[in-house]
Each structure stands twice: as structure tokens, then as C-alpha cells.
Amino acid sequence: MSNNVLNTKELPFCKGCGHHLIAQNTAKAIEELGLNILDVIFVTDIGCHGIIDKSLNTHTVHGLHGRSVALGAGISMGLPPEKKVIVFIGDGGATIGLQHILEAARLNVNLTVVVHNNFLYGMTGGQLSGLTPKGFNTIITPNGSPYGEHDICELVYTAGANYVSRVLGIGDYSETIKNALKTPGFSLIEVMEICPSYGVKFNPKRKLQEIVEAANKPIKTWTNHRDPFVFPERKIVSNLFDKTPVIEHLNKEKILTSQIQVVLSGSAGEGVQLAANILCKAAVKHGYNITQKGTYPVTVGVGFSNAEVNISPDEILFHGLSNPEYVIVTSQDGLDFSKNTIKQMNEHQWILIDKSLPLPETKAQILSYDFRGKGAKNAVISSLFFFAKLSGIIETDTLKAILSEMGMLEKLPLTAIENELVLVTV
Amino acid sequence: MNIHEKKEVILDDSRVIIEALAQAGADVYIGYPITPSNAMYLYASQRFPLMLPAPDEISTLQYMSGLAIVGHIPVTATSFPGFALMVESINMAYMMELPMIIILTQRLGPATGTATAGAQGDVALLKGMISGGHPVPVICPSSIEDCWHLSAKAVEIAVKLRTPVVILSSKERATTNRNFDISKLPPIKPLERKYYSKNEPYKPYEYNETLVPDFLPVSNTSHQVRITASTHDQNGIIQHTSEEAMKNTIRLEKKIFKYLNEYTYYEHIQNNSKQLIVSYGVSANAAQEAVKILQKNGRNTDLLIVKTLIPVSEDLYSIIEKYEKVVFAEDNINGQYAKILFGEKLPTHVSFVGSIGKMLSPKNIIEGGKL
Structure with a gap:
């Protein structure tokens, strides 16, 4: 394959369209830099600029309207920096995909974006974009756009792009494109053009330079000197299960013969x-x-x-809220949440509730303790000791061993808990 | 050391899915936080060789697509609000034929709904999300073992078929802890990818009877690669509606069906009954319990747990047609999967039991299904 970027002189654009020049200047820049054309990936999207693909000998990727910068960023992130990813996008695409452009600039992804700014959406009939200068006529705003326009160059420069340049889409500006391609990190060139079909039609007397000057968009270059994107070094684990401690059985006799449910109802932030x-x-x-x-x-x-905790000697299938054997309530939030459940409980079921709370209406047996007296953050954990003693399903020593392993036992007022625990009679 | 030594841990589906995907060869995770998928993002950040936080869900899918174009196997996890933003880009990845995994953890809608309440309300969306109605494989685990084996399979089919694959979960499975003996999960062999290796000129969308074009990343310097989301011919050149391009677009649908029997998963629990419960995901667990309760009361019921929801396998119809009474159990109010199988008006012997705002319970299924 030849090292020509373009495979044809007949580009697919309207007569007089500045897109010809963008393609030719970009091709010239790549060729003069001596790049292997298969080290170059062009990413385009929807809009007149996007039909260039078939005229290119490089790799080409053609994506969704306005998303080409994010797509190109993804491609670039996965490639070494000597590869050149070039995104062609229109002013419409730059509007819908503005965040992608700013993000790529912020991350300083190795990417060169060429914005074909002809002040309107050409492919759909000449509507105004976010880059259409105030006063410019479009099919939607025949008396001039009443809105202001983004300065895409200032935006990406502020976002951290390493090389930003605005050029008039006339003549040879391949040097500017070369500079962009040579700069590590994110670069953007805004090429100012007039769409020969709709721009000229709706603004017959205006010239490109005058429009750009009236919009106060200087032809200039901005530079930053930031490190280009690389995937940061991270510490990772080789297996996520290494982070889940293996639980050894104690070989205790199981007193439960069927599944039970224990509900803990409390307040967020209190360790439920x-x-x-x-x-x-x-x-x-x-x-x-x-x-x-x-x-x-x-x-x-x-x-x-x-x-909602289910405990069963058998396999647990359904794990949703059923008809809990134990409800432990440690705060008013918890009581409010569980009041309907509590109302439906029967005389064989138990409610363990903090003594500061009003006793709810229920047929269940109620035991009231001073869980919160152990500190709001300790209330729920403290309640487990009372549950253990009352139910006999687990032992308080087991709880202590787990809390000790987790480094939490010392923080618990164990003496106060044990003093009150004596009062629990089964 | 005995490799089958019991290793009992407490974990959730999120951890198992992410570990399985990583072992299977998925190597990059693009994250955007959204409840109830946040645990997956966290686990992936601890496990995946490459990880990047995206600024939104459209960027997420675009970064993933870009990384897939250079040969990575990307993963993300989201829930409906994020998934909705991804849909156009999933269409793009589908048209470009890029392998990737999107985990959709369902929560209660519409819109933002309740982020911390479970649901199974996104199945209808998944069925119709590709413009043209082409199917995207949707895999729905309903146990820890499923999370392990089917997630690995999802990576395999994403690469083999060159397609995005959705792993469908829900808040109540993704975030629920359970004890499990992880020695029962055999290590997963990482996928070996094969790229186009011939010397002849490469046509990026040329295909043979496999219906899946050979892949080549744009990092190669031997052949020009063209990737496009627009209607295209075998060279990847944009076409209007040329015959070759239309054949290519039709092929996108055909290839998903061609291999369906390789990734059709379901569990048919037979108790010699004339009545059948059909369910999936977390509701399948309620259905399992319902079957157990019914059995205790001497009323046998069969159960079909569907794990490959989309495309719908013929096998499902072959099973269902044997029953006099069929009850679909789903955590939604409209019987989304029942309607995918039977249309808006269910046959008279087919009914639906659903739930909203709380998990569908075995009692709901038994009473609502008149079982």
C-alpha cells in the first residue's frame, strides 16, 4: 500500500467546501511527518466531515454523532503514544459531544481533534449549533442567531489541552496540524469555514474572515505543558475472593431445625x-x-x-422479608420502618427494642433493653448479644471472637453489656 | 493441600460476577457510579488490570468501544438510568461488532424510581433496544454458580460472536450477601483470542459460514481496518441500502441466533406435574421456594428457570407447551418476559404473577398463580 493518506483526489464534499482543504492539509501533515499510515487511526462521526472515511488509506473508525472524541479517546488509551489517533468532528458534533472534548482535554489523552466549524449542521439542512456565531443566519434563525457561541479553543485550553489552535480554513495550514500531531497529549484545531450550501445561501454578503473577526474569535495558538494520559499504576488483587475471609465452622450443635428470619431495624450511619x-x-x-x-x-x-437476615440449617432459596421470628429495633427510624411488620407478628415471635422507644402494638413478645446506652454506633452490635442469649442460635463468645478479629471488641462497653445481659432470662 | 478443601465465605453476586469476568479474560473496566451497581465498580477497581472512571454513561460505552477496537474486552455495570444513556452506543458497538459486557442491575423505575429497591422491569427494554429489533444476548444468573459460569460464558460469546452481551441482575441479587463454599467454583481459563492472520488483503466485515467476521485491532500495521456504525459493505465502507450492505445487516441478526444453542441456559425442575412456573433471576429463587412449599403440601409443581433470556430459545416453547397451566413469576407488574414469549395477550392457560416495590414472594406465586 502506498504511503499516501488519501486514496483519491476526488473527495466526497460539495464544490467549494473547506472540508477538502482539511482533508488535504491533514494528509500533507501526516505524510510530511513520515508516519506509517497504518499507525494512524482516523475517527469520524456523523456530519459531512464523516464521509471522508472511504477516501483514506489509514485505519478508519466511523461512530455516532458527536461521540467520536470519546470513541477516539478509548482507542488512544489502548494504544502506545507513537500511534496517532485523529478525530474529525463538525461544529454540531462538537456541540452535542462537548463534554467528551472537555474530558479528553482534561485527561490529556493523546488525540488530535480537528473541528470542522462551518457554523451550522450541514447534513440536516443548515440548523445552528453551539458554535454558530451570534448574528449568523441559519435556516432556523433567518434573521441571525440570537444566541452567543462557545469558544471551543478557550474551553479546551482551560480544560488542559496541550496544543490548541484556530485557523481560517483557507490555503495551507498543514504546519499547524503537524504541530498538533507532534504534541504529546490532547490537541485541537478549530478550522473556520463557511458551508457553501447553507452558509453562503443564508449569509450571501458575508466573508469568512469578517464573520470570525465579528465573533471575536482570534486566529491563534494556545499551549499547556501537562503530562499526557497513561493508565495510572494501581495495586490490584489477583483474586477478589482473597478479600473475603474464610469462615471456619465451630462444630456446635445446631438448635434450629428450619429457617428463621432476624430483622435489624435502625438508623443509617449506626452500623446496621x-x-x-x-x-x-x-x-x-x-x-x-x-x-x-x-x-x-x-x-x-x-x-x-x-x-433482613435469614438463618437456616438448609439451603436458603427466597431471601426476602417474610414473617420474621425476631425484630431488633434500635432507633425511631427503625421502628417507623418496621411498624407494619411488627403489627403482624405473633406471640411466638420476639421484638428486642431499645428502651428509649415507645413499645409498639403487637402480639409478639417484647424485650426492652438499653442498646443505645452503649453509644448510638454500638447500639445494633450490642443488641446482637441480647439476641444471642435470648435465641441460643449463636453464642455470645462467637460474637466476641468475630468482633475481636475485626478489631472492634475493645470499642464496645462489654462490661455494661454483660451486666445487663444477666437480666435476660430464657 | 486438597484443592477441594471447603472455603466458606460470605459474598454477593457482584463479587462473583466481577471475578468470573476477570478470570475469563475481560481486562478493562469503565465505571460510572450508579446504585445498585456500585459494589461491582468497587470490586472491578480492585481486580481489573485496567480501570477508568468515565464522566457519564455515554462516554463509558464510547471508551469501551474504543478499547474493544484495539483488542480489549471491556466491562461496565449500570442500572436503568445509565443503561438508557448507553442504548445508542450499544447499537453502535453491535453494528461495529465489538465484544463487551454490560451488567445491568435492575432497580425500581420508571426513571430514577427508587435506586435501592429491586425490580425486574428492564426486560422489555432489552428485547427491543436495537434499532431493527436485532437481539443482543441477555444472560440472567439466579445463583452464585450461575454468576460464575454464565459470566465466563458471556465473555466467550461476546468474543466469539463479536457482540455486546448483557448480564442481567437486580438489586436483590447483586447486593445480597450469602454464605458460599467458593471451592465449588473451578478456576476459569482465560479466553485466547484469535485475530485475522492471513496475508491476503483484510476485509473487515467479510464473513463465511460462521457469519462472524475475523477481527483485527487497529493497532496492527499489516492491514487497513475499517470499523463503522453506519450501514456498510464488507469493506466497512458506508452504503445506503446496497444488496451487500443489507445482507450484512441481516447477518448481524442471524449470527446471534446461529450460536444460540451454545449459550442457551435454563434449568427445568421436573416433579411430574401438569403445572409449570417460569421465572428468572431473583424471582426464580422465590419460585424455587414456592415449589418446595407446594411439594410439602403434596401439590407438585414443575419449574423452568430461564437463564438465557434473549434470544428466546425454541427449547423454552418445547418445554412450556407440555403443560396445562403455566405461571410466569417476575418482579414487575406487566409480565415482561411472559409477553416476550407470548405477546400482549397471554394464552388462556398462561398467567402472570408480579410484584412492585418488594420482592415477589413464594406466597405471592402460590396464591397469585392459584397453584
Whole structure:
């Protein structure tokens, strides 16, 4: 294959369109830099500029409207820096995909973006874009766009691009493209053009240079000197299961003959899910199967937090809220959340509730203790000791061993818990 | 050391899926946080060789596509709001024929709905998300073993068929902890990828009876590669509706069906009954329990747990047609999978039991299904 970037002199654009020059100048820049054309990947998208693909001898990728910069960024991230990824995009694509451009500039991805700014969407009939200068006529705004326009160069420069340049789409500007291609990291060239079909038609008396000057868009170059993107070094594990501690069975006799459910109802930020996890570990140590399902609002540190724990000597299939044998309530949020469940409980079931809370209406047996007296953050974990003593399903020593392994035992007012635990009679 | 020594741990599906994908050869994770998929993002950040936070879900899919074009196997996890943003880009990846895995953890909709409540409400969307109606394989695990084996299979079919594959989960499976003996999960052999290696000129979308074109990354310097999301011929050149291009577009659908029997997964639990529950994902667990309860009461019921939801395998119809009474159990209010199989009006012997805002329970299935 020849080392010509373009495979034809007949480019697929309208007569007089500046896109010819962009393709020719980019081709010249690549050829003069002596790049292997198969080290070059052109990424284009939807818009007149995107039909260039078939005229190129390089690799070509043709994506979605406005997404070519993100697509090109993905390609570039996976390639060594000597590869050149060049994105062709229109002003419409730059508008819909503005965030992709800013992000690629922020990350300083090795990428050269050429914005074909002809002030409108050519392929769809000449509508205005976010880069259409105020006052420029389009089919939608025949008396001039009433809106201001983005300065794409200033935006990407501020976002951290290493090389940014605005050129008039006239004559030979291949040197500028060469500079962009030679610069490590993100570069962008905004080529100013007038669409010969719609731009000229709706703005017959205006000249390109005058439009650019009226829009106060200087022809200039901006540079930053930031390190280009590389995937950062990270510490990773070779197996995620290494992060899940193996739980050894204690070979205790199992008192449960069928599945039960324990519900922990408290407040977010008070360790409800953590306590449920500790309860699960204890139950597994005692030879049971468990499931632990959390129910909580989208907020993180406020509102209720509920954990539904199933404990069973057999395989657990359905793990949702059923008819819990034990409900442990450690805060008003928890009580509010579980009040309907509690109402439906029967006389064989148990509620362990913090003594500061009003006793709910229920047929279940109620035991009231001072869980919160051990500190709000300790309330739920403390309640597990009472559950252990009351139910006999797990032992308090098992809880202590788990908490000790987790470095949490010292933080617990164990004496206060044990003093009150004496009062629990089964 | 005995390799089958019991190793009991507490874990969730998210961990198992991510580990399985990594072992199978998926090597880059692009993340955008969204509940209830955040655990997968965290685990992937600890496990995947390459990881990048994306600024939004459109960028996520675009980065993934770019990385797939250079030969990576990318993964992301999301839920409906993010998935909705991804749909156009999934169409792009489908048209470009790029392998990737998208984990969709369902939550309660519409729109933002409730991020922390489970649901199975996105199945209808998955069925119709490709313009033209082409199917994207959707794999739906309903156990830890499924998460392990089917996630690995998802990577295999994504690469073999050159297509995005969706692993469908839901809040109530992805984030629920359970004890499990991980010694039961055999190591997964990483996938070996084969690229086009002939000396003849490479046509990026040329195909033979396999219906899957040979892949070559754009990092190669031997052959020109053209990748496109627009209607194209075998050279990857954009076409209007030429015969060659239309054949190519039709092939995209055909290739997904061609290999369906290689990735059709279901579990048919037979108790010699004339009635059948059909379910998937987390609701299948409720259905398993329902079957157990019914059995205890002397009322046998069969169960079909569907694990390859899309495309629909003929096998499902062959099983279902044997029953006098069929009950679909799903965590939605409209019987989305039942309708995928039977259309808007279900046959008289087919009914649906659903739930909204809380998990479909065995009791719901038994009572609602009049089983």
C-alpha cells in the first residue's frame, strides 16, 4: 500500500467546501511527518466531515454523532503514544459531544481533534449549533442567531489541552496540524469555514474572515505543558475472593431445625448492615446458611437502615422479608420502618427494642433493653448479644471472637453489656 | 493441600460476577457510579488490570468501544438510568461488532424510581433496544454458580460472536450477601483470542459460514481496518441500502441466533406435574421456594428457570407447551418476559404473577398463580 493518506483526489464534499482543504492539509501533515499510515487511526462521526472515511488509506473508525472524541479517546488509551489517533468532528458534533472534548482535554489523552466549524449542521439542512456565531443566519434563525457561541479553543485550553489552535480554513495550514500531531497529549484545531450550501445561501454578503473577526474569535495558538494520559499504576488483587475471609465452622450443635428470619431495624450511619454481617458470620460459624439483604433509602447517613437476615440449617432459596421470628429495633427510624411488620407478628415471635422507644402494638413478645446506652454506633452490635442469649442460635463468645478479629471488641462497653445481659432470662 | 478443601465465605453476586469476568479474560473496566451497581465498580477497581472512571454513561460505552477496537474486552455495570444513556452506543458497538459486557442491575423505575429497591422491569427494554429489533444476548444468573459460569460464558460469546452481551441482575441479587463454599467454583481459563492472520488483503466485515467476521485491532500495521456504525459493505465502507450492505445487516441478526444453542441456559425442575412456573433471576429463587412449599403440601409443581433470556430459545416453547397451566413469576407488574414469549395477550392457560416495590414472594406465586 502506498504511503499516501488519501486514496483519491476526488473527495466526497460539495464544490467549494473547506472540508477538502482539511482533508488535504491533514494528509500533507501526516505524510510530511513520515508516519506509517497504518499507525494512524482516523475517527469520524456523523456530519459531512464523516464521509471522508472511504477516501483514506489509514485505519478508519466511523461512530455516532458527536461521540467520536470519546470513541477516539478509548482507542488512544489502548494504544502506545507513537500511534496517532485523529478525530474529525463538525461544529454540531462538537456541540452535542462537548463534554467528551472537555474530558479528553482534561485527561490529556493523546488525540488530535480537528473541528470542522462551518457554523451550522450541514447534513440536516443548515440548523445552528453551539458554535454558530451570534448574528449568523441559519435556516432556523433567518434573521441571525440570537444566541452567543462557545469558544471551543478557550474551553479546551482551560480544560488542559496541550496544543490548541484556530485557523481560517483557507490555503495551507498543514504546519499547524503537524504541530498538533507532534504534541504529546490532547490537541485541537478549530478550522473556520463557511458551508457553501447553507452558509453562503443564508449569509450571501458575508466573508469568512469578517464573520470570525465579528465573533471575536482570534486566529491563534494556545499551549499547556501537562503530562499526557497513561493508565495510572494501581495495586490490584489477583483474586477478589482473597478479600473475603474464610469462615471456619465451630462444630456446635445446631438448635434450629428450619429457617428463621432476624430483622435489624435502625438508623443509617449506626452500623446496621455491619451488625447484620457480624450476625451472619456468627451464624455461619455455627454451621448455618445465611442471607443478608439490606433495605435503605438512597441517602447515606440519614433515614432508616434495615437488614433482613435469614438463618437456616438448609439451603436458603427466597431471601426476602417474610414473617420474621425476631425484630431488633434500635432507633425511631427503625421502628417507623418496621411498624407494619411488627403489627403482624405473633406471640411466638420476639421484638428486642431499645428502651428509649415507645413499645409498639403487637402480639409478639417484647424485650426492652438499653442498646443505645452503649453509644448510638454500638447500639445494633450490642443488641446482637441480647439476641444471642435470648435465641441460643449463636453464642455470645462467637460474637466476641468475630468482633475481636475485626478489631472492634475493645470499642464496645462489654462490661455494661454483660451486666445487663444477666437480666435476660430464657 | 486438597484443592477441594471447603472455603466458606460470605459474598454477593457482584463479587462473583466481577471475578468470573476477570478470570475469563475481560481486562478493562469503565465505571460510572450508579446504585445498585456500585459494589461491582468497587470490586472491578480492585481486580481489573485496567480501570477508568468515565464522566457519564455515554462516554463509558464510547471508551469501551474504543478499547474493544484495539483488542480489549471491556466491562461496565449500570442500572436503568445509565443503561438508557448507553442504548445508542450499544447499537453502535453491535453494528461495529465489538465484544463487551454490560451488567445491568435492575432497580425500581420508571426513571430514577427508587435506586435501592429491586425490580425486574428492564426486560422489555432489552428485547427491543436495537434499532431493527436485532437481539443482543441477555444472560440472567439466579445463583452464585450461575454468576460464575454464565459470566465466563458471556465473555466467550461476546468474543466469539463479536457482540455486546448483557448480564442481567437486580438489586436483590447483586447486593445480597450469602454464605458460599467458593471451592465449588473451578478456576476459569482465560479466553485466547484469535485475530485475522492471513496475508491476503483484510476485509473487515467479510464473513463465511460462521457469519462472524475475523477481527483485527487497529493497532496492527499489516492491514487497513475499517470499523463503522453506519450501514456498510464488507469493506466497512458506508452504503445506503446496497444488496451487500443489507445482507450484512441481516447477518448481524442471524449470527446471534446461529450460536444460540451454545449459550442457551435454563434449568427445568421436573416433579411430574401438569403445572409449570417460569421465572428468572431473583424471582426464580422465590419460585424455587414456592415449589418446595407446594411439594410439602403434596401439590407438585414443575419449574423452568430461564437463564438465557434473549434470544428466546425454541427449547423454552418445547418445554412450556407440555403443560396445562403455566405461571410466569417476575418482579414487575406487566409480565415482561411472559409477553416476550407470548405477546400482549397471554394464552388462556398462561398467567402472570408480579410484584412492585418488594420482592415477589413464594406466597405471592402460590396464591397469585392459584397453584
